[in-house]
Amino acid sequence: MKWMADIDIRGPQKGITYQDPIFLIGSCFTEHIGNKLQELKYSVCQNPHGILFDPISVCQSLVSYIEGRQYGPSDLFFYNELWQSWAHHSRFSGMDQGLVLQQINASQSRAAEFLRTAKWLIITLGSSYSYRLVQEGEKPVANCHRAPAQWFRKHLCTIDETVAALDNTLHRLFHGNPDLQVIFTVSPVRHLRDGVVENNRSKARLLEAVHHLVGKFNRLHYFPAYELVIDVLRDYRFYDIDLAHPNYQATSYVLEQFKTHYIEPAAQELMDKIQQIIHARRHKAFQPETQAHQHFLASFEKKTADLAETHPFLDLSEELAYFRNGKG
Incomplete structure (x- = not known):
């Protein structure tokens, strides 16, 4: 049984990329x-x-x-x-x-x-x-x-x-x-x-x-x-x-x-990776000094640094600073 009507969405031949203002x-x-x-x-x-x-x-x-x-x-x-x-x-x-x-x-x-x-x-x-x-x-x-x-x-x-x-x-x-x-x-x-x-x-x-x-x-x-x-x-x-x-x-x-x-599909993949970093940035630890949380920060510091290096047009400085400073 269908619960929602179909809709035909016609996107452009070439979609939006990260280089597009x-x-x-x-x-x-x-x-x-x-x-x-x-x-x-x-x-x-x-x-x-x-x-x-x-x-x-x-x-x-x-x-x-x-x-x-x-x-x-x-x-x-x-x-x-x-x-x-x-x-x-x-x-x-x-x-x-x-x-x-x-x-x-x-x-x-x-x-x-x-x-x-x-x-x-x-x-x-x-x-x-x-x-x-x-x-x-x-x-x-x-x-x-x-x-x-x-x-x-x-x-x-x-x-x-x-x-x-x-x-x-x-x-x-x-x-x-x-x-x-x-x-x-x-x-x-x-x-x-x-x-x-x-x-x-x-x-x-x-x-x-x-x-x-x-x-x-x-x-x-x-x-x-x-x-x-x-x-x-x-x-x-x-x-x-x-x-x-x-x-x-x-x-x-x-x-x-x-x-x-x-x-564009390539930009969609990059959006998903950035979304993971943003979610991690918003994470509030109850016990920030634990080894588990320090490992969490180190892991996302590396992911963020790698993403910034492979995509230099991205400004991930705020997220990178958060993961680095949180390690104490």
Whole structure:
């Protein structure tokens, strides 16, 4: 008896390798992928503006990196005792205006440099809803920063709007980086505050827009994170208590599918070896002075040193220092 529906996942002809810089941008699900890749020692730049949900915000952010934009005092506003940016997530907000700008512009500079040589761009779209700041001529904002609801108009982007914004951005990206490959995903996180029906309408528009573009360019790919959770797992036991965010089991399953279909086989083998070292690094011994634990540390020190020697592009210095220092 079959308990899960089959899904056809079409990965690229040549998958991701450890030598490929990977740029990630978009919703919170982007960071599930990005954090795992970063943990496994890939070269990663993720969400330089912070978490972004709608395609307009994603496109505006990418264009700012292409243009090498730097932000100034006029780009910030003061609210709730904090200097904030309508273009950025609240992780950049702070009480010191100069420090906020310094952090934003440092992130901008790194993103612009990284994007020029990135091999892969992973875009995860979360919602078709875009919030427009009424007092500034319906200016699209990436984050409302808990400002009063009457400051904004909630706009459901049409499929044509989304396609146009992404299409124009992609052309500019490919002009600046002709070797760039793009992977689109739609986040399986359910925006229930919009309403169940409204969330489904929003996701449907993203899916239609993305597939229109994937069919247009041979360097665009689609990874079905949304379908893997909604149609393959399709059970509330794979969601957190809020019934909106996929839980650890669901996220792990999706990441395993990404690894299988989008990572080169040689890189997959290396990921498994690095994962063993990371697990060992996290091991907390109750009796660290025992011979057994000292042997454990010595064994993983050798494994880590050997892996670093055969793969010099990996930064395993932190893990190597831990195993060496723990031996006393």
